[in-house]
Amino acid sequence: MKDVYLLSGFLGSGKTSLLTDLLRQLKAQGLKPAVIMNEFGKLPFDSQAVDEDIPLKEMLEGCICCSGAEKTEAQIQGLLHGPEFDVLVIETTGAAHPVEALDAVYSPIFADQLHIKGIITVADSKRFLERETLPVQMRSLFLEQIRHAHLLLANKIDLLTDSEAAKVVQDIQQVNPHAFIVQTTHAKVPLNVVERLSATTSQFPVEKAPITSLQLSTRLVTFTTPVEREVFEQWLRALPDTIYRMKGYVWVKGITNPMLFQYAYGMVQWLPEYVKMSPQLVIIGENVNELKVPSI
Incomplete structure (x- = not known):
């Protein structure tokens, strides 16, 4: 690293x-x-x-x-x-x-x-x-x-x-x-x-971040099983406004390759991906280690 x-x-x-x-x-x-x-x-x-x-x-x-x-x-x-x-x-x-x-x-x-x-x-x-x-x-x-x-x-x-x-x-x-x-x-x-700085949190499941005073931080999520798109979008709608960005590849049930996914200040974009990319998602915001992400 x-x-x-x-x-x-x-x-x-x-x-x-x-x-x-x-x-x-x-x-x-x-x-x-x-x-x-x-x-x-x-x-x-x-x-x-x-x-x-x-x-x-x-x-x-x-x-x-x-x-x-x-x-x-x-x-x-x-x-x-x-x-x-x-x-x-x-x-x-x-x-x-x-x-x-x-x-x-x-x-x-x-x-x-x-x-x-x-x-x-x-x-x-x-x-x-x-x-x-x-x-x-x-x-x-x-x-x-x-x-x-x-x-x-x-x-x-x-x-x-x-x-x-x-x-x-x-x-x-x-x-x-x-x-x-x-x-x-x-x-x-x-x-x-x-x-001493550390703005990257560990993958889920997570424990307390080593420096709890940090606000803006990042987290890398790896999907081990596919998600239900509807369940995932319900989770997105419930996100706090302190989650600013997400981008990566989300493994969705019924779709062969993980989909390219973008999220910015509440706006969501799904795009088909024709190459099998690693199902990983980057989350940027405040207190990202406290989020529970579906199906990981």
Whole structure:
């Protein structure tokens, strides 16, 4: 299993500084990292921060959450079939929504090869204090990036007074009371803090997650027997609104191959699949380990 970290945060918040320092620490521990970098423009400016000996895939001209799952899957598949690595670090664009980015990364095709450790959001502390001056959509995304993080870096803390620094931490805790918050300069955080994260829950049946304070998490379900489609759809209608995404292949009674299944914020899509895919489903949301899934 490859550990995966998703780096989130606005442009200029310090994500690339975090990436550079994480890669340094991983290599110092004898681990082999790989990187996916997502940039809006045509030129890969930030990729210069990655050493040549580190496997690197670049996604240019678009945000990872709207560039298409197929493109993201292809990049990850390329890494998995390339030189051996231990840890995958994905730096998203400043416009990436954490749920959408996680959805793009976590495909049922290779979900059993990846262990999503968590989303690390870098927040520019000064910009956070001035968030009310931002346009509404920008402020909303800024807060969403913070709300869904498993680890939060209150970065550029050296630019604030002691009272301002205290207010930043207090206000961030109100947005996300579950994440661990670290005050940082140049986005430097000890590797042992990062390694404690675990946003992937075990398969059903499940026990309590090792870190119960995490909200946004993922779960891989493998169907051992086919489901009744009507029963499965009744279960879908009863889902809480904290289940954001599901995608994968559901084994349905009376149908030869598992069906391609997509779920997004209550919207359901079933598509026939002509190749016999592994009957696995990825669930993304909050408290996913508490769900009881039919026929597994």
